[in-house]
Amino acid sequence: MEFGNKELLILGLMWMLGKCIAIGCKQGYDTEGRDCVDVDECEHALEQCGEHTNCFNTEGSFYCQCKSGFKNIRGAVNFTAINGQCQDENECTTGICGHGTNCENLIGGFKCTCLSGYNNVSNDPNSCTDINECKQAEINQEDICGEKGTCKNTNGSYWCKCQKGHTNYDNKTTPCSELSCDSFNVDSGPAQSLKGLANILSMMRNSCLALSNPSAAGEGKAQGEVLLEKFFTATETILSPGHLESSQHVTALLGTVEKSILLIAPQLKHNLTKMETTETDAEIAVKKGKTQPTGPIHLTNENAALDIDWETATGTGRYPGFALAALLSYKNLNIPVDESSEELKEYQRDGVDPSFQVFSKVVSVVVSNPSTEHLSRSVNITLRHLEDTEESHNVSYICAYWNERGAWATDGCYQEHSNASYTVCRCEHLSSFAVLMALYPMKHPFALILVGKIGLIISILCLVLSILTFKFCRSIQGTRTTIHLHLCICLFVADVVFLAGISQTKPVGGCRFVAALLHYFFLGVFLWMLLEGVQLYRMVVQVFNATIRPLYLFAAGYGVPLVIVIVSAISRPKQYGTDEYCWLSLKNGLIWSFYGPVCFIIILNVYFFIITVWKLAQKFTSLNPELSELRKIKAFTVTAIAQMCILGLMWVFGAFLFSDGTIVVAYIFTILNSLQGALVFVMHCLLSKQVRDEYAHFLSCICPSQKKRYSDLSSTNPSSSQSQGSRSGNHTGESQI
Incomplete structure (x- = not known):
């Protein structure tokens, strides 16, 4: 069908009209x-x-x-x-869930669940009914309150009413535990004799009675933290002196502390409590509730650490509703060691009993486990030593505990690991612990001891002869003779004290006095050796026959050692005398009050010796031009040996006498030092022509039949005539060098 222009126009208008309507x-x-x-x-x-x-x-x-x-x-x-x-919308704010329920808000909804102590016995999910725990326990034949507790049901829970003499420490849903308030007996012997213990027992007894009497609600009760602070304050009156008079007092104090911690700890609010005073340092861990706790426990303080677990701390018996583990260290508690104790006899070595000393702070471990005599699992106790020590085979660290008999014992405690700073002890029971250090005396070979004693006896005899010679031999009187006399006196006294008292370590006061005497007189020997070096220097270098005023000699020879000993004794009196010898302790540097002056004197004397030998060589050359080279060497050698012996270079080996040194060096020092008196006698008496003449004259007076023989011998000796002429002509008062 074909449309003309007119029709198309009509259709367009209609479409436009439709759009306008839309x-x-x-x-x-x-x-x-x-x-x-x-x-x-x-x-x-x-x-x-x-x-x-x-x-x-x-x-x-x-x-x-x-x-x-x-x-x-x-x-x-x-x-x-x-x-x-x-x-x-949060439905839980409207109380949509019923009594005994817990409302949980969800996105777009909610959920009702029964609270602990309630259950749902109806078809209504929002309604919960109280559970009668007492009736259920009776049906199931469960004793949830203990023998002396009566169960009382409450909405959603229950509580145990304890009879008099029992308590559940305000944790009402735990079984009632018996309180032994009579254990805090104020009328016991130790409580009356140990000052301050009665106050502690009285305070803890009152607290115990307040807990065990339900009718005294709130009366006499104190918060656990307050009671703990009062307890430690009261213990300071006992611990502050630092020493308890008897083992009975120690046992009473440690037992009271353990019972008190067991009473106080369940009353603490926090799971972990730390408290430190001037005398104690404590850390207490507590767990409360119906469920027995599990897992490891690590308690520590400055002096010790404890590693145990909650299963061991609680025990295998009926869980009383609480568990505790406490570590307590005593900062100034000094407990002596009874070295005659049978428990320590096993630590003998080759029949030698060691000496013992407590070498850590005393610590007590307290747990709620009622059977700590035989633990199901051993515990580790780390004890820090009082001071760091050098490793030595003469020292042994022993883990010990304080037993019921009032003595240190070792059974059931073993050394797990030990170094110079601390010892780890593994123990199968709990008590109060410490590390004992066993000191074994150094054992020198019998031959070395015998050589030393024989040499000292010979030295003492020779020193007596030397002292008599220097005192009464008129022909050799002078400054050098005075020095030799007092050097021999100091060496004589030192050798006698050394021989008689070096090993007498008991009593301690006597041993310290012996050590101080040895310190003083050995220093005196060195000071007189130094004065001899000074005199030799003055004679050879400055003025050949120079003298030193006796007042200056005595001030230096006796005054300087006295000052050194007084200063050392005042600063470190306990370092005089050791457990093995009555000598200066090698710890804390006191030994340098001896070796310091000795080294200084040896260095000075070596200097004087070198200058003296050099000047002597010049004088020998100038006075004796025809002296052969061999005679020069011989003279220098003799002079060197004399100087070496007199100036005491052999004392360099002395450092090995009181330590585990090389045995060869110990023999060298023992022989040379013990024969020093004999060397002095030989060098200054027998090798002196003037002294030999005096001896000859003395013997001729004692034995007249020999007088002519000695006279003939002296007349045939050119040096004797020369010496006689020297004495009659220009006597100087000094022995020949």
Whole structure:
């Protein structure tokens, strides 16, 4: 069919008219052909309403409503995305769940569960009924309150009413435990004799009675932390002196501390409590509840550490509703060691009993386990030494505990690891512990001891002869003779004291006095050796026959050693005398109050010796030009040996006498030092022509028959005539060098 121009024009006008009619449709409608039809806005509900909504289409419009469990933030029930938004509604705030339930809010809903002590016995999930734990325990034949406790049911729980003399430490759902308040007996012997112990026992007894008397609710009771602080304050009156008079007092104190911690710890609020005073340092771990705790425990303080587990701390018996583990260290508790104790006899070596000393702080370990005599698993206790020590085979570290008999014992405690700073002890029972240090005396070979004693006896005899010679031999009187006399006196006294008292370590005061005497007189020997070096220097270098005033000699020879000993004794009196010898301790540097001056004197004397030999060589050359080279060497050698012996270079080996040194060096020092008196006698008496003449004259007076023989011998000796002429002519008062 063909349309003309007229028809096409009519159709165009009609189409334009239809468009005009469609444009006139209301909001919410859309044209469909020539009609306006409703638009379904809910086809795009998320855009129109948002999340958690239901969309409802209406004629020409729509509206939104929140789903169940949600509500409009603006409160309107019907809304659109422009004027509303849905959020979760917390139904639990309306009390929708019943009594004995726990309401848990969910996204768009909620959940009701029964609280502990309630259960659901009906079809209503929102309703819970109280459980009668007392009745259930009776049916199941369970003793949830203990023999001396009465179960009382409450809404959602129960509580145990304890009879007098029992308590559950305010943890009402735990069994009642018996309280032994009579154990805090104020009338016992130790409580009366040990000052301050009665106050502690009285305080703990009152606290115990307050806990064990249900009718005294709140009366006399104190918070655990307050009671613990009062307890440690009271113990300071006992511990502050630092020393208990007897082992009975020690046992009483340690036992009281253990019982007191067992009473106080369950009353503490926190799971871990630390408290430190001037005398004690404590750390206490506590677990409370119906369920027995498990897992490791590590308690530590400055002086010790404890590694145990809750199973061991609680024990295998009936769980009382609480568990505790405590580590307590005493800062100034000094407990002596009874070295005659049978428990320590096993530490003998080759029949030699060691000396013992407590070498750590005393620590106590307290647990709630009522049977600590035989633990199911051993515990580790790390104890720090009082001071670091050098490793030595003469020292042994022993893990010990304080037993019921009032002595240190070692059974059931073993050394797991030890070094210079600490010892780890593995123990199968619990008590109060410490590290004992066993000191074994150094054993020198019998031959070395015999050589030393024989040499000292010979030295003492020779020193007596030397002293008599220097005192009464008129021909050699002078400054050098005075020096030799007092050098021999100091060496004589030192050798006698050394021989008689070096090993007498008991009593301690006497041993310290012996050590001080040896310190003083050996220093005196060196000071007189130094004065001899000075005199030799003055004679040979400055003025050949120079003298030193006796006052200066005595001030230096006796005054300087006295000052050194007094200063050393005041600064470190306990370092005089050791457990093996009555000599200066090698610890803390006191030994340098001896070796320091000795080294200084030896260096000075070596200097004087070198200058003296050099000047002597010049004088020998100038006075005796014809002296052969061999005689020069011989003279220098003799002079060198004499100087070496007199100036004491052999004392360099002295450092090896009181330590584990090379045995060869110990023999060298022992022989040379013990024969020093003999060397002095030989060098200054027998090798002196003037002294030999005096001896000859003395013997001729004693034995007249030999007088002519000695006279003839002296007359045939050219040097004797020369010496006689020297004495009669120009006597200088000094022996020949």
